[in-house]
Amino acid sequence: MIYEFTIIVPVYNEEDCLPQLFVQLKDYLEVASKKTRILLVDDGSSDQSARLIMDFCNKNEHFSYLIFERNFGKGAALKAAFDHTETPILGYLDADLQTYPQDFEKLLPFIGEYDLVTGWRRDRKDTFVKRISSKVGNGVRNLFTRDYMHDTGCPLKILKTSYAQNIPMFKGLQRFLPAMVLLQDGKIKEVEIPHYPRLAGESKYNFRNRFMGPLMDCFAYVWMKKSYIKYKVAQKNE
Incomplete structure (x- = not known):
């Protein structure tokens, strides 16, 4: 099947x-x-996640997986998946089910005109501390990136694969996807989507890794922005 x-x-x-x-x-x-395929990336889980993923994917068409040998971080998981994607567009979704895959249908109509379409969880179903820390972190990122997204960290996005694969690897990658597409002269758009309360498991984030970590990543982004190389070939012979 051609996906x-x-x-x-x-x-x-x-x-x-x-x-x-x-x-x-x-x-x-x-x-x-x-026509859609699913690529699950286990980032060195210490529970039974990797086993569950392999068992499920081996029994179900359209599902595949990458299993990391240890925990490398969400940015690494996304970058690895970008590099293993062959379809013209890709999207990503967190495993915690606070966003639903059905809501990709709200974003897909815009991906022709835009190069990245991201969700905006306007009505957040998180704890007060999580909402405030996310708002502060998003505000700090906007000061550095000037992408003016309301919800840069929304874990429901669609990108054209050519743009995704041109994004350089660094920690905290997922926090800068709109800014990285803008660096490539791409067009970005936000679309409001529903947000749902976490039904199981535990959040991996707290104020420290929602604010202090992203703040340090912003300095890395500024350095990378100054050093970023982009070019367009006008002509070539075969």
Whole structure:
């Protein structure tokens, strides 16, 4: 089968969420407007996530996986998946089911005109501390990146694969995807999507890694922006 769209799902210690995630993904494949494959990336989980992923993918068409030998971080999981994607567009979704794969259908109509389309969780279903820390972190990133996204960290995005594969590897990659597309002279758009409360498992984030870590990543982004190389070939002979 020739696929048109790859959904990437980075996973780290989400064994409690995975059974329902698998159901949601299979249900979405039945109604997806594009021929879609799923690529699950286990980021060195210490629970049973990797085993569950391998067992499920080996029994279900349209599902594949990458298993890291140890924990490298979400940015690495996304970059590895970008590099292993062959479809013209890709998207990503967190495994915690606070966003649903069905909502890719809200983003897909815009991917022709735009090079990245990201969700905007306007009505967040998180704890007060998580909402505030995310708002502060997003504000700090906007000061550095000037991408003016309301919800840069929304874990539901679609990108054209050519743009995704031109993004250089660095920690915290996922926080800068809109800015990295703008560096390539791409066009970005936000679309409001629903947000759902976490039903199982535990959040991996707190104020420290939602603010201090992203703040340090912003300095790395500024350095990278100054050093970023881009070019366009006008002509070539064969």
